[in-house]
Amino acid sequence: MDTKKNHVNPLPESIHTEIRRTGDRIFAISLGCYYLFGLVIAFQYGTFLIAFGVGGLSLAAYYGSKWLLPKHGFYQYVGSAVVAVFTAQFIYQMHGLFEMHFFVFIGAALLICYQNWRLQLPNIILVVAHHAGFAYLQYRGEKEIYFTQQEYMDLPTFIIHGALAAVVVWICGYWSWMMERRTAKELAIKADVVRQAGNVQRNIAFAESISQGHMDSAYAIADDDDELGRSLLKMQESLAAAQRKDAKDKFVTLGLAQMGDILRSGADIETLSYRIISHLVKYLKANQGGVFILEDQENDPHLRLTACYAYERRKYMAKRINIGEGLVGQAAQEADKIYLTDLPQNYMRITSGLGDANPGCVLIVPLKFNGQVEGVIELASFTLFADFEVELVEKLAESIASAVATTRTNETTRKLLDELQQQTEMLGAQEEEMRQNMEELAATQEGMERQRAEMEEVRQMEIQRFQARIRELEGQVLA
Amino acid sequence: MRNKILAVALVAIALSGVLSLFWYQELVYRLPTPIPKDFVSVATGHRIQLPANVRLPGSKPVLLHFFNPECPCSRFNIKYFLTLVKHHGKDIRFMAVVPGNEDLAAAREMLGGEVPVLPDSGQQLSRRCGVYASPQAVLLDAQGVLYYRGNYNRSRYCNQKKTSYAEIAIESLLARNPSPGFDALATRAYGCQLPGRE
Numbered sequence: 082m083d084t085k086k087n088h089v090n091p092l093p094e095s096i097h098t099e100i101r102r103t104g105d106r107i108f109a110i111s112l113g114c115y116y117l118f119g120l121v122i123a124f125q126y127g128t129f130l131i132a133f134g135v136g137g138l139s140l141a142a143y144y145g146s147k148w149l150l151p152k153h154g155f156y157q158y159v160g161s162a163v164v165a166v167f168t169a170q171f172i173y174q175m176h177g178l179f180e181m182h183f184f185v186f187i188g189a190a191l192l193i194c195y196q197n198w199r200l201q202l203p204n205i206i207l208v209v210a211h212h213a214g215f216a217y218l219q220y221r222g223e224k225e226i227y228f229t230q231q232e233y234m235d236l237p238t239f240i241i242h243g244a245l246a247a248v249v250v251w252i253c254g255y256w257s258w259m260m261e262r263r264t265a266k267e268l269a270i271k272a273d274v275v276r277q278a279g280n281v282q283r284n285i286a287f288a289e290s291i292s293q294g295h296m297d298s299a300y301a302i303a304d305d306d307d308e309l310g311r312s313l314l315k316m317q318e319s320l321a322a323a324q325r326k327d328a329k330d331k332f333v334t335l336g337l338a339q340m341g342d343i344l345r346s347g348a349d350i351e352t353l354s355y356r357i358i359s360h361l362v363k364y365l366k367a368n369q370g371g372v373f374i375l376e377d378q379e380n381d382p383h384l385r386l387t388a389c390y391a392y393e394r395r396k397y398m399a400k401r402i403n404i405g406e407g408l409v410g411q412a413a414q415e416a417d418k419i420y421l422t423d424l425p426q427n428y429m430r431i432t433s434g435l436g437d438a439n440p441g442c443v444l445i446v447p448l449k450f451n452g453q454v455e456g457v458i459e460l461a462s463f464t465l466f467a468d469f470e471v472e473l474v475e476k477l478a479e480s481i482a483s484a485v486a487t488t489r490t491n492e493t494t495r496k497l498l499d500e501l502q503q504q505t506e507m508l509g510a511q512e513e514e515m516r517q518n519m520e521e522l523a524a525t526q527e528g529m530e531r532q533r534a535e536m537e538e539v540r541q542m543e544i545q546r547f548q549a550r551i552r553e554l555e556g557q558v559l560a
Numbered sequence: 561m562r563n564k565i566l567a568v569a570l571v572a573i574a575l576s577g578v579l580s581l582f583w584y585q586e587l588v589y590r591l592p593t594p595i596p597k598d599f600v601s602v603a604t605g606h607r608i609q610l611p612a613n614v615r616l617p618g619s620k621p622v623l624l625h626f627f628n629p630e631c632p633c634s635r636f637n638i639k640y641f642l643t644l645v646k647h648h649g650k651d652i653r654f655m656a657v658v659p660g661n662e663d664l665a666a667a668r669e670m671l672g673g674e675v676p677v678l679p680d681s682g683q684q685l686s687r688r689c690g691v692y693a694s695p696q697a698v699l700l701d702a703q704g705v706l707y708y709r710g711n712y713n714r715s716r717y718c719n720q721k722k723t724s725y726a727e728i729a730i731e732s733l734l735a736r737n738p739s740p741g742f743d744a745l746a747t748r749a750y751g752c753q754l755p756g757r758e
Contacts (some may be wrong), residue, residue, distance in 0.1 A: 127635050127670075135583045142574035146655055149567040166578055171587055176636055 092214060096268045100261075103156075104195035105147075107158055111191050116140060119174060126498055128174040133171045139163040154197070161200045164188030165207035178327040189253040198254035205250045212243065277306065284309045287317075296321040331471040336364055336473050344484035353488055354388030357481055358458070362390045365470055367437070367462035368440060373402060373409055374448075374456040374485060384413055384457055412445040413457050418475060419445040422465055441465055446474050450482035455489070523543045589633045592695035593646035593749045602690030604677055604739045607705050609649075611684040620653045621701045623628070625675070626686060626693040627656045629666035637695050637712050638670055645675060648730050650697075657685055659755045683756050685745075693749035697726035699733060707739050710747040 116136045124130035143163050147156035168184035185208055194201045211434050216239060277388045280303050287310065290298040296317060302310050343356045354372035369391035373384035386400040405414040408428075412419045422442045440461040448456040458478060460466075465476075575668045602608070616622050625641055628634045658667045658676045667677045680686055689698045690709055699708040707729060714723030725746035734738050 126638075128585075128632075131585055135578050136563055138577040138581075140576040142571045145570040145574075146567040149563040149570065153564075153567075155564075155567055169582070173582070 097266065099268075100264060101198050104157070107191070107194040108143075108157075112160070112163065112167075114139060114163075119167065119170055119255050120173045122171065122282055123266050126174065126176060131170055131174060135166065135222075139170075157195050157197070157202050158228070161188070161203035162207055163190065166205045168208070170212065174191075186249045189250045193257045193260065196257050196264055198261070199258040201250050201254040201257065205246075207242075208246065213238075223228055226516060273306075276303070279303070280307050280310060284313060286497055291317050291320065296324055315437045329467075333469060333476070337476060339364070340477050340480060344480055345493075348488075350485065350488055353484065355389075355390075358388050358390045360476070361458070361477065362460065365462070365466065365474070366458045366462065367466075370460040372456060373413070374489075375413065375454060384409060385558065397521055407459050408443070408445050409459055412447050413454050416447050416449055416454050418447065418453075419443075419473070420466070420471060422443075444471060444474060446478045448478045448482035448485055450479060450486045453482075453486070455482040455485040494495050498503070514558065582658070585632050589751055591750075593751055593753055596692050596708050596753075599692055600687065602688070602706060602709070604706050607703065608688050608700060610688065614678060614685060616653070616655075616700070616704065619702060620651065621699060621707070621743065622653045622655060622704075622712050623648075623655060623730065624678075624689065624700070625656045625669070625696040626680075626687070626689075626691050626696040626698065626754070627658055627667055627677075627696045628752055628754065629658065629663050629670055629693050633751040634695045641676065641695070642672065642674070642725060644730070649674075651734050652730060657692060659683070660675070676690065681756060686754055691720075691749070692754055693751040694754060695751055696749055697729075699726065699729050701733060708742070710742060711745070711750055 094158065116139075119132040119136040120129075123129045128476075140163075143156060143160050146159045153253055165185070165188065168181065168188060173180040174180065183275075185204070188204050190203060225466065234521040283300070283303065284307075291313065300310060300313070300314055300317070322497060339360065339385045340357070343360055344353070346353070348356065353376065358372045359371045362368070369389070371389035372387050374387045376383055376385045382404055385403070388404075395471055402410045405408050408419050408421070420442065421444075424439055424441075424443060425441070426445070428439075441463045442461070442465045444460045444462075444466055446458050447454050448458060458474065458481070460474065564629065571591050581756065610616060613704075623644070639686055641654075648654075648690065655677050656667055656671055656675050657680045658664060658677055660681050662680045664677055664679055667681075671677065678685070681687065686692065691698060691705065695712060697710065697712055701707050712726045714725075723745065728740065729742075732738075
């Protein structure tokens with residue numbers, strides 16, 4: 082009955098309490114009966130002193146130790162010894178009546194109620210000590226010792242007597258042990274069922290929480306058997322991941338769409354730049370930002386700050402950064418983004434009315450379109466940008482670069498158009514002037530023609546007059 | 561910790577009480593009764609001079625049963641004594657002797673009224689019979705000669721036939737045999753000391 086070989090878990094405290102309560106009840110009734118029985122048989126030989134004295138002291142020892150140490154098993158061992166003492170008392174009261182010895186067996190059977198084989202020990206130890214003591218004296222030859230009522234209890238008889246008692250006590254102890262194991266198993270199963278029922282309730286509550294969209298609700302895996310809980314946690318993680326991905330996709334899509342609207346607004350570079358950066362800073366919940374557009378006039382390529390949001394203006398007072406100058410110029414030169422989370426001191430300060438502080442990160446993204454850098458966007462934030470936010474900025478950079486290129490082209494076109502128009506207008510004016518000159522020329526020509534006609538008419542008239550004169554003269558001549 | 565000490569102390573006290581009770585009620589009587597200082601041995605075959613207040617019938621042997629209602633040992637063999645009375649009452653006159661007048665009523669009640677009870681105030685009778693304990697049997701033949709004085713049985717419960725000394729003595733007397741020799745277990749008194757004979 083080595084409990085170390087027992088694979089059943091130790092009995093939980095509540096189970097001990099339950100067994101103890103049952104055992105106490107049985108024992109209380111039994112000890113009451115023992116005591117009363119002692120009083121009843123006291124009438125046989127007038128052994129009231131022993132009945133009251135020994136019985137009373139036995140009960141006092143049991144209930145006193147129980148009262149003093151209610152949660153300790155000590156009183157149960159006292160109870161076991163008390164059973165042996167009662168047996169001795171009854172044997173005495175009935176003048177060694179052999180049947181009174183059966184109370185040893187009754188006591189052993191009674192002790193099973195506590196389901197603790199060790200409780201057999203005090204009972205049997207007292208019996209063995211008593212018998213062994215007297216047997217030793219008797220077999221040593223002490224004539225004064227009357228150990229038994231039998232005329233002579235020889236050694237084989239004594240051995241059989243003791244062996245039978247040992248068998249009974251062993252059986253009772255074995256049953257105690259078996260019952261303890263069985264109770265432990267049954268109650269472990271019961272506890273397991275209760276625990277699993279608790280898990281199911283928690284699973285249901287957790288599933289309902291997930292179904293209501295609470296992806297951040299916590300759930301602690303109760304034990305290794307909580308497979309459903311583990312699956313629900315995985316489901317929650319998957320759903321949360323999908324939700325996060327949806328949120329990111331939505332964030333990116335919405336960001337692209339809103340930026341598209343801004344980019345299609347068709348403003349000039351400065352206005353467009355400001356709209357872009359103000360929207361981007363707000364959308365990313367960043368703290369400040371700037372847009373630099375590549376200017377390449379007269380073979381002097383440089384970046385010009387066309388718009389900023391909450392910038393410390395002094396830093397870019399000149400609003401001009403050469404290619405390769407600083408991080409912004411470096412990003413433009415390498416046509417690659419720069420994302421810094423460990424910023425050098427005084428690189429940039431985010432200022433507000435209450436003070437200023439170093440940003441947590443700076444993101445510098447070149448505006449590239451068809452491999453051509455059109456400018457640079459710089460964003461600063463106290464909190465770090467997530468990967469998808471950086472990706473969004475990179476995607477937007479391409480669109481912005483395209484828009485910048487388009488705007489730049491549009492502006493160039495518009496300038497050319499203006500120039501053409503001016504030239505056209507100038508040409509029109511010149512044409513008008515020419516037309517007026519022509520008209521004047523025509524009028525002059527007409528006047529000249531008219532003068533010439535008049536002259537011709539005059540000449541004709543003169544000719545005619547001359548001819549008439551001639552004829553007249555001829556007539557006259559002839560005449 | 562305090563309660564543990566108290567519980568152990570309580571159990572120890574109770575155990576001591578139980579052992580004391582068993583000792584004073586039983587175990588002490590398993591030892592020979594201490595012999596009084598003024599004890600005078602009276603050998604068998606000696607004619608007992610009975611006190612004046614004790615009159616015996618001259619026709620029958622007499623068994624004086626020294627009985628003390630207060631003594632557990634005396635109470636233990638009442639049943640056996642009455643069995644002897646029942647078996648040999650026709651041939652033997654049984655008489656119970658109690659230490660004093662105050663024990664008469666209790667003794668009569670315990671013995672069922674069938675046996676006459678003599679008070680032995682001053683312990684005259686017990687001295688003359690060489691008795692200093694109870695229960696003790698004193699068997700006198702019809703002439704008042706001490707035939708046997710000693711224990712009823714080796715076993716205090718009187719249930720060992722081989723050692724039922726008093727009965728053996730009665731049967732021997734009735735068979736008119738000389739007093740059989742018994743060992744010390746028969747003649748050395750076991751039981752309670754008689755009052756006044758400590």
